[in-house]
């Protein structure tokens with residue numbers, strides 16, 4: 001046992017892998033998955049796309065996934081073409097490729113935590129030093145804050161998340177522009193939740209023109225209800241994308257994955273209707289929890305961050321006892337809740353009613369004065 005540990009890279013010794021709990025609970029609102037299964041008519045289209053590939057599985061897939069990238073470029077619009085788009089097995093693989101190409105040993109990636117917990121792990125796996133610049137006291141990011149952090153640390157890669165996970169709020173274009181202008185390296189905007197934004201124009205896609213070091217990553221895991229298929233994509237300058245080919249595995253995206261993704265993209269409008277319903281349920285959670293006196297951050301994602309908890313871990317357990325699994329992201333006094341279907345959201349709000357009624361001591365004494373303002377991210 002110790003022998004293997006001794007053989008392991010020094011920087012990986014004693015570390016633990018990523019692991020959100022996968023518990024079997026009736027209402028699972030903990031990993032920001034899309035609450036809706038793929039509808040039957042969309043499933044039928046995807047099955048057709050898949051079945052066309054089965055007999056040629058003896059062949060390697062299109063290494064460059066050209067047809068899929070064309071479909072993704074058409075979906076994104078903004079005048080983007082196949083050369084501006086790249087795809088992989090989840091946006092996690094893209095972030096890894098970006099660090100393999102532009103980070104690595106002796107290089108630095110700058111992040112602003114609390115944010116996506118995978119970013120430090122991807123840095124570790126690629127031997128890139130991860131520097132956490134933190135956030136302002138209310139978890140927001142201003143242009144000046146981001147500019148100062150980049151100037152101080154001079155990173156090779158910058159990770160910004162918009163809308164941010166776990167706080168939920170999108171960044172303004174002023175923050176993205178400030179980051180780009182201050183950085184000499186690659187600036188990555190992780191837009192996993194872009195389709196859920198209250199203002200769809202808040203995407204950094206419209207900042208790409210004339211900014212060859214800017215990268216916008218997206219995923220089909222959330223808006224397309226496709227987490228199980230593992231499809232992520234990015235938009236960037238064609239020259240930057242060519243560099244990613246240096247580190248990608250040959251044939252990294254299976255022909256089944258490419259076909260399934262194209263089938264789902266052909267049904268983007270139907271799937272967007274479910275995104276709209278989830279946004280509605282998200283807003284319902286925000287409104288209802290605020291009405292109970294709980295401070296909740298504005299959300300542009302399919303989840304909300306709730307504060308005002310005297311004992312977040314105990315609230316998490318008490319809500320779980322009511323059959324609803326939410327997420328303790330390790331922030332004091334706060335919990336993250338994914339928006340569910342209408343029924344799941346009702347179960348969640350009922351669970352909070354029950355827990356607040358039975359165990360008021362788990363919540364801050366004077367909720368209306370809890371230090372969590374509406375503008376908080």
Ligand SMILES: *Cc1c(COP(=O)(O)O)cnc(C)c1O
Nearest residue numbers: 090091092116165192219221232
């Ligand atoms: C869920 C999520 C992703 C998605 O990763 P995939 O590998 O595409 O499933 C990426 N970034 C953030 C911030 C997320 O919350």
